Amino acid sequence: MDIVVLLKQVPDTEALIQIADDKTSIRTEDVKWVINPYDELAVEEALRIKEKDGGKVTILTVGPERAVESIRTALAMGADEGILIDDPAARGSDALGTAKMLAAALKKTGYDLIIAGQRAVDDDGYQVPSAVAELLEIPQIAMVIKEEIADGKITCERTVEGGTMVVEADLPALFTTQRGINEPRYASLPGIMKAKKKPLTNMTLADLGVGAGEVGEAQAKCKIHDMSFPQERVSGKIIEGETAEAKAAELVRLLAEEAKVI
Amino acid sequence: MPQGVLVFAEQVDGSFRKIAYEAVSEGRRLADTLGEAVTAVVLGSGIEGMAGELGKYGADKVLAGDDPALVDFAPEAYSNVLLDITKANDPRILLVGASSLGKDLAARLAARLGAGLAMDCIALEVDGDTVSATRPMYGGKVLAKVALEGVPQVAAIRPNVMEIAEVPKGGDIEKVEVNIGTPRTRIVEKKLEAAVKADLTEADVVVSGGRGMGSSDFSLLEELAQILGGTVGASRSAVDEGWRPHSDQVGQTGKVVSPSLYIACGISGAIQHLAGMGASKYIVAINKDPEAPIFKKADYGIVEDLFAAVPAIIDELKKRKE
Ligand SMILES: Cc1cc2nc3c(=O)[nH]c(=O)nc-3n(C[C@H](O)[C@H](O)[C@H](O)COP(=O)(O)OP(=O)(O)OC[C@H]3O[C@@H](n4cnc5c(N)ncnc54)[C@H](O)[C@@H]3O)c2cc1C
Ligand SMILES: Nc1ncnc2c1ncn2[C@@H]1O[C@H](COP(=O)(O)O)[C@@H](O)[C@H]1O
Numbered sequence: 001m002d003i004v005v006l007l008k009q010v011p012d013t014e015a016l017i018q019i020a021d022d023k024t025s026i027r028t029e030d031v032k033w034v035i036n037p038y039d040e041l042a043v044e045e046a047l048r049i050k051e052k053d054g055g056k057v058t059i060l061t062v063g064p065e066r067a068v069e070s071i072r073t074a075l076a077m078g079a080d081e082g083i084l085i086d087d088p089a090a091r092g093s094d095a096l097g098t099a100k101m102l103a104a105a106l107k108k109t110g111y112d113l114i115i116a117g118q119r120a121v122d123d124d125g126y127q128v129p130s131a132v133a134e135l136l137e138i139p140q141i142a143m144v145i146k147e148e149i150a151d152g153k154i155t156c157e158r159t160v161e162g163g164t165m166v167v168e169a170d171l172p173a174l175f176t177t178q179r180g181i182n183e184p185r186y187a188s189l190p191g192i193m194k195a196k197k198k199p200l201t202n203m204t205l206a207d208l209g210v211g212a213g214e215v216g217e218a219q220a221k222c223k224i225h226d227m228s229f230p231q232e233r234v235s236g237k238i239i240e241g242e243t244a245e246a247k248a249a250e251l252v253r254l255l256a257e258e259a260k261v262i
Numbered sequence: 263m264p265q266g267v268l269v270f271a272e273q274v275d276g277s278f279r280k281i282a283y284e285a286v287s288e289g290r291r292l293a294d295t296l297g298e299a300v301t302a303v304v305l306g307s308g309i310e311g312m313a314g315e316l317g318k319y320g321a322d323k324v325l326a327g328d329d330p331a332l333v334d335f336a337p338e339a340y341s342n343v344l345l346d347i348t349k350a351n352d353p354r355i356l357l358v359g360a361s362s363l364g365k366d367l368a369a370r371l372a373a374r375l376g377a378g379l380a381m382d383c384i385a386l387e388v389d390g391d392t393v394s395a396t397r398p399m400y401g402g403k404v405l406a407k408v409a410l411e412g413v414p415q416v417a418a419i420r421p422n423v424m425e426i427a428e429v430p431k432g433g434d435i436e437k438v439e440v441n442i443g444t445p446r447t448r449i450v451e452k453k454l455e456a457a458v459k460a461d462l463t464e465a466d467v468v469v470s471g472g473r474g475m476g477s478s479d480f481s482l483l484e485e486l487a488q489i490l491g492g493t494v495g496a497s498r499s500a501v502d503e504g505w506r507p508h509s510d511q512v513g514q515t516g517k518v519v520s521p522s523l524y525i526a527c528g529i530s531g532a533i534q535h536l537a538g539m540g541a542s543k544y545i546v547a548i549n550k551d552p553e554a555p556i557f558k559k560a561d562y563g564i565v566e567d568l569f570a571a572v573p574a575i576i577d578e579l580k581k582r583k584e
Contacts, residue, residue: 173446
C-alpha cells in the first residue's frame with residue numbers, strides 16, 4: 001500500500017500573528033512552525049495503516065525551504081520518505097494552484113491512498129484536498145474519524161451535522177482527517193536519528209512538468225488584498241454579588257436589558 | 263455572458279437550514295448591487311413544495327431538483343447536479359452556505375469549475391467585476407480581504423453571520439432534471455441523533471462546558487441550553503476526557519461558532535478555544551478562578567462554582583418566563 005500524506009507547515013496555534021508591511025501576508029520571522037494539527041493526524045493514521053497492512057508512507061509538501069523541518073518530524077514519527085515542492089514560481093498560488101502541484105507530484109509517485117487534513121489552520125481553506133481528488137478523479141471522503149481498508153476498498157466513518165455517516169469507496173482514494181481519528185505519536189529519539197538518513201527529495205515545477213503559467217500568484221483566482229486584525233474584545237464586567245443567586249439574577253437582567261439577547 | 267447570483271439553499275428532511283435563508287438574503291443583496299437576478303437551487307427528495315418559500319427572501323427563481331437519489335446531502339451527488347445547473351445557468355456568483363457538508367460541496371465545485379473560492383466568508387461586497395470577501399484566517403487572529411477573479415466566483419458563507427432579510431420576489435419554481443452521475447463514494451450507513459439538535463454553527467445560543475464540568479454529566483448545561491433555545495458545546499479538554507463527542511468541540515481544531523450568546527462554563531479560555539468562539543456577539547464566562555483568561559474576553563463574568571451558578575441562572579430564567 002503506497003500512502004501519501006499531504007502535509008502543510010503552519011504557525012503554531014499559540015503563535016502571535018503579526019501582519020507584514022505589505023498587508024497581504026503575515027510576518028514569518030519569530031514564528032514557531034509546526035505540522036498542521038490535522039496533518040499530524042493524517043501522518044499517524046498512515047503509519048497505523050502501514051503497521052497493519054505494510055507499505056510505504058510518503059510525505060508530500062508544497063512550501064518554502066523551512067518546511068523541511070516539518071517533513072523531518074513526520075519522518076521521525078515513522079514515515080519513509082519526503083518530497084518538498086519548492087519553486088519561486090509557485091509562490092502565491094491559491095488552493096487550486098497548490099492542488100495542481102500536489103496532483104502532478106502524486107501522478108509521479110503513484111498512490112493507493114492519500115490522506116490530508118480537513119483544513120490547514122493558517123488559511124482555514126478546507127479546499128486543497130478536494131481539489132486534489134477532483135484533479136486526480138478519485139473518490140474523496142472528508143472529516144473521517146474511523147477508517148477500515150479491506151479488499152481494495154476503504155470504509156470511512158465521517159462526521160456530519162448531527163452525527164456521522166459511513167461511506168465507502170474503491171481505492172485509490174483520498175480522505176481527510178477529523179479530530180478523534182487517533183492520537184498522534186511523538187517522534188522518538190531513535191526515530192529522529194533514523195529520519196536524518198531517510199530520503200528527502202526537492203522538486204521544482206520543471207520536475208513536475210507543471211508550467212510556471214499554470215500556478216503562482218498570477219494564476220490565482222483568489223487573492224488576498226488586505227489583512228487586518230479583528231476588533232479586540234475588551235474584558236467586560238465581573239458581576240458582583242453576595243451569593244450565586246444574586247449574581248445569577250444580575251446576569252439574567254443584563255442579558256435581557258443591556259445585551260438584549262434573551 | 264455570465265449573469266446573476268446562483269444560491270445553493272441547503273435543506274434537511276424538508277426544512278431549510280437557517281444558513282439557506284442567510285445565503286439567499288446575501289445573494290439578494292449582492293444581486294441588487296449588480297442589478298441582476300437571484301436564482302436559488304434546492305436539491306432533495308420531495309422538496310418541490312418547500313422551494314417557493316425562498317421567494318420571500320429574495321429569490322427571483324427557484325430551481326428544484328427533486329429526486330429520490332438526492333434524499334441525503336451527499337456532497338458528491340450534489341456537486342454533480344449543482345455543476346450541471348451552474349454550467350447551464352452561467353452565473354457571475356455562486357453562493358453556498360459553509361456548513362460542514364456545504365464546505366465540502368463548495369470545494370468540489372470550485373475545483374471542477376476551475377473557479378476561485380473564498381471559504382467561510384463573514385462579509386461579501388461586489389467591487390466592479392469581482393467579489394471581495396472578508397474571511398477570518400489564522401484561527402480568527404486575522405481578517406483577510408480576498409478578491410475573487412474569473413467566472414463564476416464562488417463564496418461559501420459562514421453560518422450565523424449574515425442577516426436574514428425578507429425581500430419578497432417572484433420565487434417561481436422551475437423543476438430541473440437531475441443526473442447524479444456515477445458517484446465514486448457510497449453511503450453505507452447513517453448514524454444521526456434521533457432528536458437532531460440545532461447544529462452548533464447555526465445555534466443562536468451556545469452553552470459550552472470544559473474540564474471544570476468534572477464528569478460527563480452535562481445535564482445542567484443541557485437544561486440551560488434548552489431554556490435559552492440553544493445548543494451544548496464543549497472545550498477540547500471535555501472532548502478529550504470522553505465526556506462529549508468530537509462534533510461538540512468548539513475551537514481552532516473544532517467548530518467555529520458565532521452565536522448571539524456564548525456561555526462558557528468551567529472553561530479557562532485557551533487561545534485555541536477562543537479561536538472558535540471569539541466572534542460571538544456576547545460572551546458569558548462562569549469560572550471559579552478569577553484569574554482565568556476567559557474573563558479577559560467575556561462581556562459578563564461570574565466568579566463562582568459553576569454547579570452553584572448555573573442552577574441559579576436556570577431558576578432565574580424560569581422565574582422570568584412565568
Ligand atoms: C494544536 C492544538 C489545538 C487545540 N484546539 C483546541 C480546540 O479546538 N478547542 C479547545 O477548546 N481547545 C483546543 N486546544 C486545547 C487548549 O489549549 C486547552 O488545553 C483547552 O481549551 C482547555 O480546556 P478547558 O478550558 O476545558 O480546560 P482547563 O484549561 O483545564 O480549564 C478548566 C477551567 O475550569 C475551571 N473550573 C474547574 N472547576 C470548576 C467549577 N466547579 N466551577 C467553575 N469553574 C471551574 C478552572 O478554574 C479552569 O479555568 C488545542 C490545543 C492545541 C495544542
Ligand atoms: N502547501 C501544501 N502542501 C501539502 N499539503 C497541503 C498544502 N496546503 C494544503 N494541504 C493539504 O490540504 C489540507 C487542507 O488545507 P487547506 O485547504 O489549505 O485548508 C491540509 O491539511 C493538507 O493536508
